[in-house]
Amino acid sequence: MNECQKTQQYITDAVDNRLSEVDRNFFEEHIEKCPSCRNDFELDALTKDFVKTKITRHTTPDSVAMRIKQEIEKQVASEQRTTSIFTRYPLARAAMIAMVVFGAAFIIYLLNSPDLQNTVQAANMMDQSIENYDLFLAGTIQPQQFGQSVDELREYFRERVDFPVVLKPVKECEWVGGVLSDYNGLSLAHLVYKMPTGIVYVYQANWKEVRKGNKISLSNGAITSLSQTGWYVNGSHDKYSVVMWLYNNETVCTAVSSMEKSELKEMFSTETQKY
């Protein structure tokens, strides 16, 4: 590297007074005898000063600052409205209390419990949905977002999973909760409808992934029925009704509830609305 190249590398630091004494001595000696490097240095220093003096500093216009604060307060209010459902609905409150009692430790225990990991891995989507339903009822799983209607969950699910989340408005629904989770790298969406008669849980996943069966699987009977008719209602479980359906060949939904199977199917069989 010749002297000019070395000097060029020092110019920026020289303008900002950042050179060590040794480097500064070298730099100053060089620009004494090299007008080209000197001019480059002087031009940069001059430009820096010029820009600094010319630029006017602005304060945020009051109207803009106000609007931002209002928007944030709106968010705060909506978070509080959704969480205050806990105090309005006894079941949600019970779930909240259960959550506080068992706390994070219990969830960590669940996550690390080899039994559960094995059963979950071996289980198919239908078994998982039953298990999750029980966890919801026990309050072990908490919705992350609440709303008075599915519309209020639209924003929460937006672009966070790789399939359209089916957000079906349901009559007489008191509140609805949403959860996103990750299972073996698959993003899943969960909805909980609080009905006067109890909880309806809908588990949603990417249909292509479920068909592949690598991470979440389904019985051949269910896959065939879903592919041919879009529905699968034959699964037999002692405790609950389980109904599965396809949305747009992209999303597979599994609804679990203690209501009658036909009633459950009816609930989701009219025109479905996605986000």
Add this chain to the structure above:
Amino acid sequence: MLFASPTNNRDTEQKHEDFQREAIPHMDILYNYALRLTGNTEDANDLLQETFLKAYRFWDKFEQGTNCRAWLFRIMRNSYINRYRKAVKTPEHVDYNEIKEFYNTIREQSTDANDLSERLYGQLLDDQVTTAITDLPEEFRTVVILCDIEGFTYEEAAEFVDCPIGTIRSRLHRGRKLLRDKLFKYAHERGYEVND
């Protein structure tokens, strides 16, 4: 299955309070950055609002005790880049020598820096200087704004942009050269207009 813990009203209030205390005070500096990035108040207002709403939404991702201003800057910069990604300008041809030759002649006639500066850049106005800055490619623009307008050290700028100090230095080097060329051209063109 992994489920996040629930929030409650007290958490929300605390979050709002923290946000008011830590993030809101940086609004003016971000507003100025937004103005220099976008070059107009309308886009700057939108960008500022987007930045603060995002920051509030992702407040739990902010590590308490770290540099909140730098964190907000990164959100703004990313938002800006995402929003205007398609509008990337192709770099124009830059002739560094034009200004250097001119400077070389006027330097002989004057040793006063103010006088030199005026001969070089004439009476360029704030908004013309802003336009010149806005015309710089984003990577150089941000570093010039941070170091030359906001007066941050290279170390601070490196934290803001999330890159090594050497990168800040080389971008600043190039950015200043591009900027002085632009300013000179603006002043030059303006000079012709006045003379005509």
